[in-house]
Amino acid sequence: MNVGVGLPTTTPGTTGELLLDWARRADEGPFSSLGVLDRVVYDSLEPFAALAAAAGVTSRVRLATMIAIGPLRPTGLLAKQAASVHALSGGRLTLGLAVGARTEDYEAAGVESRGRGRKLAEQLAYIRGGVDGDRIGPAREGMELLVGGMSGQAFSRMARYADGYVHGGGPPRAFASASSRAQAAWADLGRPGRPRLWGQGYFCFGDPDRGAAYLRDYYAFTGPFAERIAAENLTSARAVKDFVRGYEEAGCHELVLFPTVADPEELDRLAEALA
Amino acid sequence: MRVEIVGGGPAGLYLAILLRRADPSVEVCVAERNAPDATFGWGVVFSEETLGSLRDADPETHLEITDTFARWDRVDIRYRGRELRSRGHSVSAIARRRLLEILQQRCRAVGVELEFGVGVSELPDADLVVGADGANSVVRGLGDFGTKVEPEGSKYVWFGTDHVFDAFTFVFKETEHGIYNVHAYPYDEGMSTFIVECPLETWLGAGHEDMSEEDNLAYCEQLFARDLRGRELFSNRSVWLDFPKVTNRVWHAGRIVLLGDAAHTAHFSIGSGTKLAMEDSIALANALARRGWDVDAALVDYELERGPAVERTQGAASESAAYFGRVGSYTQLEPIQFAFNLLTRSGRITHASLGLRDPRFTRALDGWFGGAPVSPPPAFSPVELRGVRFETRFGLAPSGFVAVSAEGRITPETPTIDVWSPSAGQVLLQLGHAGRRGATQPRAVGVDLPLADGWPVVAPTRRPYGPFGAVPGEPDEAAIREQFVAAGRRADELGVDVLELDMAHGYLLGSYLSPLVNTEDDRLRYPLSVLDAVRAVWPRPLSVRLSVTDWHRRGNSVDDGIELARSMKEHGADLIHVEAGQTVHDDRPEYRRGFLTLLSDRVRNEARVPTLVGGHLTTIDDANTAVAAGRADLVLLDLTAADIERPLEAMKTVSRAEVSR
Numbered sequence: 001m002n003v004g005v006g007l008p009t010t011t012p013g014t015t016g017e018l019l020l021d022w023a024r025r026a027d028e029g030p031f032s033s034l035g036v037l038d039r040v041v042y043d044s045l046e047p048f049a050a051l052a053a054a055a056g057v058t059s060r061v062r063l064a065t066m067i068a069i070g071p072l073r074p075t076g077l078l079a080k081q082a083a084s085v086h087a088l089s090g091g092r093l094t095l096g097l098a099v100g101a102r103t104e105d106y107e108a109a110g111v112e113s114r115g116r117g118r119k120l121a122e123q124l125a126y127i128r129g130g131v132d133g134d135r136i137g138p139a140r141e142g143m144e145l146l147v148g149g150m151s152g153q154a155f156s157r158m159a160r161y162a163d164g165y166v167h168g169g170g171p172p173r174a175f176a177s178a179s180s181r182a183q184a185a186w187a188d189l190g191r192p193g194r195p196r197l198w199g200q201g202y203f204c205f206g207d208p209d210r211g212a213a214y215l216r217d218y219y220a221f222t223g224p225f226a227e228r229i230a231a232e233n234l235t236s237a238r239a240v241k242d243f244v245r246g247y248e249e250a251g252c253h254e255l256v257l258f259p260t261v262a263d264p265e266e267l268d269r270l271a272e273a274l275a
Numbered sequence: 276m277r278v279e280i281v282g283g284g285p286a287g288l289y290l291a292i293l294l295r296r297a298d299p300s301v302e303v304c305v306a307e308r309n310a311p312d313a314t315f316g317w318g319v320v321f322s323e324e325t326l327g328s329l330r331d332a333d334p335e336t337h338l339e340i341t342d343t344f345a346r347w348d349r350v351d352i353r354y355r356g357r358e359l360r361s362r363g364h365s366v367s368a369i370a371r372r373r374l375l376e377i378l379q380q381r382c383r384a385v386g387v388e389l390e391f392g393v394g395v396s397e398l399p400d401a402d403l404v405v406g407a408d409g410a411n412s413v414v415r416g417l418g419d420f421g422t423k424v425e426p427e428g429s430k431y432v433w434f435g436t437d438h439v440f441d442a443f444t445f446v447f448k449e450t451e452h453g454i455y456n457v458h459a460y461p462y463d464e465g466m467s468t469f470i471v472e473c474p475l476e477t478w479l480g481a482g483h484e485d486m487s488e489e490d491n492l493a494y495c496e497q498l499f500a501r502d503l504r505g506r507e508l509f510s511n512r513s514v515w516l517d518f519p520k521v522t523n524r525v526w527h528a529g530r531i532v533l534l535g536d537a538a539h540t541a542h543f544s545i546g547s548g549t550k551l552a553m554e555d556s557i558a559l560a561n562a563l564a565r566r567g568w569d570v571d572a573a574l575v576d577y578e579l580e581r582g583p584a585v586e587r588t589q590g591a592a593s594e595s596a597a598y599f600g601r602v603g604s605y606t607q608l609e610p611i612q613f614a615f616n617l618l619t620r621s622g623r624i625t626h627a628s629l630g631l632r633d634p635r636f637t638r639a640l641d642g643w644f645g646g647a648p649v650s651p652p653p654a655f656s657p658v659e660l661r662g663v664r665f666e667t668r669f670g671l672a673p674s675g676f677v678a679v680s681a682e683g684r685i686t687p688e689t690p691t692i693d694v695w696s697p698s699a700g701q702v703l704l705q706l707g708h709a710g711r712r713g714a715t716q717p718r719a720v721g722v723d724l725p726l727a728d729g730w731p732v733v734a735p736t737r738r739p740y741g742p743f744g745a746v747p748g749e750p751d752e753a754a755i756r757e758q759f760v761a762a763g764r765r766a767d768e769l770g771v772d773v774l775e776l777d778m779a780h781g782y783l784l785g786s787y788l789s790p791l792v793n794t795e796d797d798r799l800r801y802p803l804s805v806l807d808a809v810r811a812v813w814p815r816p817l818s819v820r821l822s823v824t825d826w827h828r829r830g831n832s833v834d835d836g837i838e839l840a841r842s843m844k845e846h847g848a849d850l851i852h853v854e855a856g857q858t859v860h861d862d863r864p865e866y867r868r869g870f871l872t873l874l875s876d877r878v879r880n881e882a883r884v885p886t887l888v889g890g891h892l893t894t895i896d897d898a899n900t901a902v903a904a905g906r907a908d909l910v911l912l913d914l915t916a917a918d919i920e921r922p923l924e925a926m927k928t929v930s931r932a933e934v935s936r
Contacts (some may be wrong), residue, residue: 032568120862122742128721131743152826156856160722173583177867184866184891187913188857189722190676206337227575 004033004061004272005267006258009050012043012216014262019050020057028059030274033094034058035066035200035256040105042218048081055089062092066154066166066200066256067148069100070123072109073118079127079136087138094200096166098126099147102221105114107209117153124161146198150178155185164196164253171232172246175199179251199252201243203234204260205269211235211260224269233260244274276302276568279401283307285319285371286535286552287407288378292333295385301568304388311379311391316371317435317469317511318345318441318462320546322329323365325554332557339377345461349442352614353502355606361612363632365548366443368462373551388546405530405559407552410519410657412537420533421524423446426517428484428596431472434495434513438506440467445617447602448501453477454603457499458544469508470543471495474600483515491515513667518596520620522589526581527574529700533558539585541592544599545621551588554579569883579639591621594873604880606857606907611643616679616876616904623871626652639898640903647687654898658908660816661849662699662887663772665701669895669910670901671887672700676777679758682730683708683783686717688709692762702880705820705885710756710783711740711747723860734786735748735793735801741860750783756805763809773850775818776809778802778856785822788839789858789910791830799839810847818887819843823874825865826856833877840882850908852887869897876906889913 005026009015016131030115034054036047051063061249063085085091087261099116100106106113125131128145146166147158158165165182167175179197186195212230219226224248241255259266278294280287283305291303308927321344325652328339330337344367352359378401382389398404399416406414415422418658439461446457454477458470469863478484483491488510496508510686521540526533532795535552558715562576615637620622630637643657678684678691692706714729715722721743729826731754733739759776778784784802821843823836831839840851853875854864857866864870871890889911892898898910 005306050738090512121860125721125724128724130716130720130724130727134727153861154865155866156862156864160725162721179864180891183913184863184868184870187889188864188866191719192719224528227571228579231572231575231579235605 001216001244001252002032002254003244004035004064004179004254004256005031005270006035006037006066006256007050007054008259008262009036009045009047010039010042010218011259011262014045016053018264019053021264022043022267023054024057025264026060029060030271033062033064033256034252035064035258037066037258038072039102040108041071041074041102048085051085051093052088055085055092055175058092061145062094062102063089064094064146064256065096066198066199067096067098069105070097071099071113071119072105072111075119075123075126076227078123079140082142082143083136083138086140086143091142094144094146094198096146096148096275098154098166103223121157121161124157127160130230131244134154135262144196146196155181156189158195159183159185159189159191161260162195164198166198167200169200169202169229169232172243172250175247175252176250185237186263197251197253199247199250199255200205201234201247201257201268202229202232202260203240204269205235205258206263206265206274207261208233208235214260237269240270240273248259276403277401278303278337278405280305280405280407281309281395281399281411282408282535282537283309283375283379283391284407284409284535284552284897285374285549286556287380288375288382288387289333289336289553290405290407290534290556290560291387292336292378292381292385293556294563294806295382295387296559297332297564298568299386302388304354304390304401305382306390306393308394309391311375312372316370316433317466317642318460319371319374319549320460321550322366323367325550326367328554328557332560333381334554336377336381339381340369340374341367343373343377344464345463346463347442350445350618351440351442352442352610352617353444354447354610355751357610359610360442361618361629361633361636362861363612364443366460368468370462370466373463377575386902387388389464398407398531402530405534406531406537408537408541410521412533412535414531415523415533415537418527418528418531420526420610423703424519425555426776427520427593428518428544429472429474429600430478430515431470431518431543432491432495432513433511434469434471434492435509436467436469436503436506436513437509438467439463440504441464444502445453446499447606448498449545450477450481450498451608452480454606455498456599456602457502458546458555459502469499469503469765471499472544472599474603476582477603477780488514520589520593526578530570532559532574532577539589541585541588541598545588545592545623547588547592551585554584561562565647579592579614591623595621601877601881602742605878605905606812607880607883608641611640612903612905618655618919618922619900619904621749625896626903627896652899653903654895654910656902660773660908663701663816665909667900668908669912670701671703671909671911672698673703673911673924674698674705675927676705676709676782677762679706679708679755679762681708682733683713683755683758685709685713686715687726688717692765697771701772702819702898703773703775704766704769705777706759707777707820708758708767710734710750710781710786711736712780712782713777714745714763734783735795736786738792740781752801755783756808759805759810760808763813767813767815770813773816774813775820775852776806777820779820779822779852779854781822782861782896785858789823789830790824791827791859791874798843803842806843806846806848816849817847818852819848820852820854822854822856822858823851824855825862826865827859830858830862833874839879840878840884844882844884848884850887851882853890853907867891867894869901872897872901872906875901876904879907885909887911
């Protein structure tokens with residue numbers, strides 16, 4: 001299993017300088033990928049813009065949207081943004097897509113949220129290639145495509161169009177259960193081999209209270225679940241190690257740990273915990 | 276710190292004890308609406324595992340409780356004049372009344388304030404308010420918990436009897452109105468719980484709706500006179516009920532928290548209600564003590580800890596409830612298979628795990644299944660279909676989709692029957708026409724992605740299958756039927772063992788069967804004409820691969836799928852290969868391990884036709900369990916998931932030093 005780290009794009013107040021410093025340090029290792037989240041109505045950075053910036057100062061790590069809310073963007077434009085980041089990074093983009101969880105993001109983007117599942121299926125078919133999307137360059141060869149979500153339809157879209165599944169976070173047992181569903185869908189759709197499985201978690205070493213406060217705020221839209229998510233924040237080397245081991249045993253290929261406090265110190269602490 | 280617990284059942288009282296034990300300075304009050312000795316229901320059951328948790332949490336009550344327990348390790352199953360006994364199921368029971376006495380006494384000893392005859396209409400003034408007031412919780416109305424209460428399973432009525440059963444006993448009784456079943460178990464030296472359950476049709480047919488409480492008791496007493504050995508049934512407001520399945524999106528809101536049945540119920544047929552309730556109490560008390568009485572943090576911990584365990588138990592309970600609802604369809608099974616199907620109904624017991632608990636039972640089961648006293652496990656037991664013998668239940672080698680013609684291919688890589696040749700072993704030739712799912716890119720790229728320069732596709736509709744899909748033309752039915760027949764003849768020449776017609780997953784024949792695709796009245800017309808024509812030229816076992824549900828609101832339901840299977844059987848199919856969904860692009864599948872096993876069970880036992888099933892079964896134990904329980908005759912195992920080795924280089928992780936070097 002590879003371990004990647006999230007870019008601090010959703011912790012409010014991240015400057016360009018901080019983002020680039022973070023990306024550079026992550027590229028120096030031991031991390032295998034840089035992940036970003038997607039949200040419109042929040043003090044956060046747009047995922048493709050952030051990855052484009054990171055692409056310029058990194059050469060090794062994969063750059064992953066975990067996930068980008070596909071239907072917020074017109075299909076051709078989404079394909080263009082993804083292809084551009086892929087080209088700018090020398091072919092390092094992992095494009096994770098899902099329908100997202102907040103109607104307010106759809107309202108803000110001026111997009112009807114009804115029918116978003118159908119629209120995502122179209123986008124996946126378009127981006128996967130062979131249909132109209134091939135007119136939109138640069139070439140997308142080697143772009144890894146992932147799908148997230150927990151509904152039966154999310155799993156069948158994943159198995160139909162993507163290379164793998166990106167889980168939304170939670171304890172290793174929750175990941176194991178979702179990945180077993182992903183594998184069942186993969187075999188049911190007649191795909192050869194196995195799906196790539198990506199997981200994610202949150203961490204904070206320096207200031208757990210600030211980390212928890214950020215998670216409570218970020219996930220306020222989930223109501224009481226925000227407390228649960230805040231409680232699952234990994235706040236010690238021991239907790240990180242257990243979590244990593246749990247995900248590895250559950251068959252995860254790439255685990256990305258997202259910061260809840262945007263302090264570059266946090267990266268060093270995480271690297272130490274993983275050593 | 277003041278804690279107000281509403282509801283003086285096992286969950287509430289036990290929590291009160293544990294809180295006072297953890298910190299005697301905490302004020303704990305329990306308010307119960309009824310009198311101290313008023314209780315409904317007879318005995319309650321606990322597993323060994325639960326007893327261990329009770330011992331650790333409060334040794335004093337554990338001692339009292341186990342002192343008055345009835346214990347047994349057997350489950351007896353009475354069915355068709357036989358009694359089958361399975362051992363190794365360590366369970367204990369206690370009179371609910373006695374349990375409450377013990378808990379009340381202990382509450383007084385540790386200084387809990389107990390109030391009886393007190394209802395609650397508004398939020399009590401306390402640092403923490405606990406809703407332990409049962410499935411019909413009033414406290415739940417004081418906050419937003421996202422509560423859902425839905426009836427689950429069959430009709431049931433809860434009696435006591437002075438006949439002391441010597442094990443947990445299931446009784447199945449067929450009557451002119453349908454089947455009844457009983458869940459009976461002893462709970463002290465003189466009494467047993469005796470729950471009678473029956474499907475709605477039986478209940479209506481027998482006229483229970485119009486019976487008085489006394490008439491109903493007399494009816495049940497007479498119906499089960501032999502099982503009661505002439506003893507009486509006792510009523511305690513014993514009327515027929517629907518089991519309420521309670522779920523809550525969240526279990527706490529502000530300073531209110533739900534506990535036990537108020538938070539979640541689990542169908543009585545797996546006997547886990549009291550166990551879950553008292554485990555809730557332990558988890559909540561521990562969380563509060565661990566968090567130094569920080570209520571917010573403790574409630575999050577409590578819910579995080581209990582949520583997954585409760586969800587799993589509720590899932591198993593729902594499977595069990597559904598089993599008893601359809602138990603009438605299992606009455607053609609031989610007693611030992613019936614018993615094994617019953618024991619494995621909720622997925623918590625398998626052939627392997629039962630073999631550890633009760634090797635004598637699985638030996639008898641394997642012996643019956645294999646037809647000799649010493650037999651291999653069921654999956655290794657041979658079976659014969661239309662004169663062809665299969666040495667194991669999992670050894671059939673599926674060909675993958677083979678097209679009857681070039682136009683019937685799914686992708687350019689799909690083999691056609693002209694070029695296909697069988698592999699070694701017993702071969703299942705899966706013959707199909709892709710219909711509107713044809714002319715797509717290879718599956719290594721994706722599924723249902725049309726080729727830029729594909730061939731024309733056909734279907735009984737003009738609508739494409741998925742995004743960017745080609746508009747289908749009209750199928751030349753006679754010509755395609757002839758292709759199937761020619762392929763059938765070719766399969767015979769090639770010496771194929773089993774021929775399968777693909778009528779699943781929205782390929783051509785499958786698309787005819789679904790109301791989502793085909794608007795003609797007689798949707799079976801064309802698929803059956805193909806089946807008939809192939810049956811006429813193919814001498815060996817013929818399988819039909821069928822989506823027995825479309826997984827879609829307006830599509831074929833499982834009941835429709837069972838009807839389809841029945842028609843296929845009448846037209847000469849020897850085997851139904853059970854599949855689901857993919858009839859349309861936007862179905863709502865339900866993927867998990869073994870997601871097709873229950874569907875296969877229903878097709879096999881309701882349409883009474885042999886079945887073949889896959890659905891992400893990954894172990895021989897899955898195969899043993901499915902075939903021994905009569906859920907399938909043959910299985911396809913998904914062995915790609917058994918990932919136990921990796922190259923040694925993969926163990927090396929990139930270190931920071933190496934990267935910068």
